[in-house]
Amino acid sequence: MSTMLEVTDLGHTYPGKDGPHTAIDALGFTVAAGELVCVVGPSGCGKSTLLRTIAGLVTPSRGRVSLHGTPVDGVPADLAVVFQDYSRSLFPWLSVQKNVEFPLRSLPRAERAARAAEALTSVGLEGAGRKYPWQLSGGMQQRVAIARALAYRPALLLMDEPFASVDAQTRFELEDLLLRVRREQDTTVLLVTHDIDESVYLADRVLVLSKSPATVVAQLPVELGAERDQITTRASDEFVELRAKVAGLLQGTPAPAAEPATR
Ligand code: ADP
Numbered sequence: 486m487s488t489m490l491e492v493t494d495l496g497h498t499y500p501g502k503d504g505p506h507t508a509i510d511a512l513g514f515t516v517a518a519g520e521l522v523c524v525v526g527p528s529g530c531g532k533s534t535l536l537r538t539i540a541g542l543v544t545p546s547r548g549r550v551s552l553h554g555t556p557v558d559g560v561p562a563d564l565a566v567v568f569q570d571y572s573r574s575l576f577p578w579l580s581v582q583k584n585v586e587f588p589l590r591s592l593p594r595a596e597r598a599a600r601a602a603e604a605l606t607s608v609g610l611e612g613a614g615r616k617y618p619w620q621l622s623g624g625m626q627q628r629v630a631i632a633r634a635l636a637y638r639p640a641l642l643l644m645d646e647p648f649a650s651v652d653a654q655t656r657f658e659l660e661d662l663l664l665r666v667r668r669e670q671d672t673t674v675l676l677v678t679h680d681i682d683e684s685v686y687l688a689d690r691v692l693v694l695s696k697s698p699a700t701v702v703a704q705l706p707v708e709l710g711a712e713r714d715q716i717t718t719r720a721s722d723e724f725v726e727l728r729a730k731v732a733g734l735l736q737g738t739p740a741p742a743a744e745p746a747t748r
Contacts, residue, residue: 486517487553489641489673490539495548496698497534508534510698512548516641521667521674523684525731526694532677535699536645539675540566553640561641565634569646571626575618575633581605582614585633604636605629607666624655628662635666644676648683657715660687664713681735685727686713693734702734 495512498505508531516522526532537543539550541560550557552564565588568574575584585601592600605611608628618626627647634642644663648656660683667674678684684691685707693702707727709718718724 486519488515489518489520489553490516490675491551492539493549495535495538495545495550497538497543498546507698509538511700514692514701514704516673516675518673519671520689521676521687522690522692523688524675524677524692524694525679525681525684525735526699527696527735528679530694530697531699532679532694533645536566536643536675536677540564540643563640564643565637565639566643566645567630567634567647569649571623571630571650574630575626577617577619580614581610581616581618581621581629584618584629585636588633588637600636601632604632607635607669608632608662624651624659627651627659631662635670635672640673642672642674644674646678647676649678661715663687668711681728681731682719685724685731686715686718691727691731693731705730
């Protein structure tokens with residue numbers, strides 16, 4: 486598999502009133518094309534800073550980010566980001582269809598419409614194109630945000646706590662939706678979460694970060710197969726074991742069988 490994302494010796498220090506604050510330090514990892522990698526770490530450890538740096542929204546103080554071999558310098562054209570707060574990422578004055586079409590402005594109108602309709606269907610919102618975001622539930626609005634990202638067909642989809650603002654049942658549905666569309670479309674995904682169970686349930690590999698300033702503590706391959714199920718997968722021995730391993734690493738307790746960095 487080819488390398489989609491390469492993060493090398495990445496560090497970022499914010500200037501602050503009380504002196505500089507290093508949010509991330511000496512971070513290094515890669516993501517292969519087609520892989521779904523979850524980044525899990527304690528609150529405030531620098532996960533969003535990492536994602537914003539990869540998205541070109543923050544210029545790192547140190548190190549490098551490359552997207553399919555090209556150094557990231559500004560916001561890359563073939564990258565999409567889904568944030569936690571759907572209410573602020575969708576335009577309330579545009580219909581659902583127009584929201585999804587928004588990043589496709591450079592395409593001919595018919596292609597824009599076709600791609601948006603396809604993306605809305607893939608997230609189970611066919612027929613909702615004429616509605617406005619505020620007419621939809623929170624879970625449906627986040628589906629629109631995901632559809633907008635998918636319609637763009639990004640080389641890399643970045644997700645920052647994308648399911649943290651919805652109720653537990655909707656969260657499960659959206660997790661399964663992500664697994665399905667990623668299988669169907671072979672999307673490369675880097676997803677940040679503070680939820681250990683979610684990281685194990687979704688990922689091909691879990692990247693565990695330390696407390697601030699974040700460094701990579703371990704990378705754990707998740708061998709739960711492509712077909713996962715909220716009830717049986719979460720109850721399986723492999724899942725329970727991995728979840729304990731991640732929890733141990735987050736608490737700073739060395740897990741006996743923890744894998745060293747694999748890629
Ligand atoms: P996480 O996403 O893991 O909760 P963040 O990346 O949001 O962590 O933040 C990491 C650290 O950097 C925190 O201590 C936070 O207060 C600080 N931080 C984040 N953004 C800024 C900023 N724009 N200016 C100064 N400090 C910041």
